[in-house]
Amino acid sequence: MNNKKTFLSIKDIVFMNIISIVSLRQVLNAAPYGASQVILWCIAAFCxxxxxxxxxxxxxIKYPVxxxxxxxxxxxxxxxxAWVVSVYYLMSCIVFFPMLLFFAFNSFFNLLQVENNHFLIMLCGIISFCAFTYFNILGIRYVNILNKIFIYLGIFIPILILCFLALVQISMGGGY
Incomplete structure (x- = not known):
């Protein structure tokens, strides 16, 4: 009997939504609102x-095909x-995911002080997009592994680091 997970649980789908919507790119947009933004994100999570x-x-469960x-x-x-919805969904994914990858690589290369290297950003974005598409073709098990890696490395750990740095700043008298 095959005991390998071949479905998405509620936790997996919530993680996928959190990865695509609540990410470090939103921290800069939310910073002016302060701690109240955390409450708004919690409301969004539950609603x-x-x-x-x-x-x-x-x-x-109802349509297991x-x-x-x-x-x-x-x-x-x-x-x-159904065809119209599928085409619109596909078009939104074709626009959203490469844009997200290019944002991530642009930010990464700016940290490395490799500025205005558009070819490198484009190349890394295309390779990543192809790799993620390949993982999706392989199946849900691999998508779940990628989700877990990116939720921890891309959201939970950086947010914990930011919270720690904020506490250090406050404890040193820097204020809030």
């Missing part, structure tokens, strides 16, 4: 991320609407 994950899990959003919309609204 959006968790219900979305629960709906996705419920639909996966491959196809995801296409199958769900087809069953509810018909095949024409």
């Amino acid at each position: 959006f991320f968790i219900p979305l994950a629960m709906v996705c899990c419920e639909l996966c 491959n196809g995801g959003i296409f199958i769900w919309v087809k069953e509810a609204f018909g095949i024409k609407t």
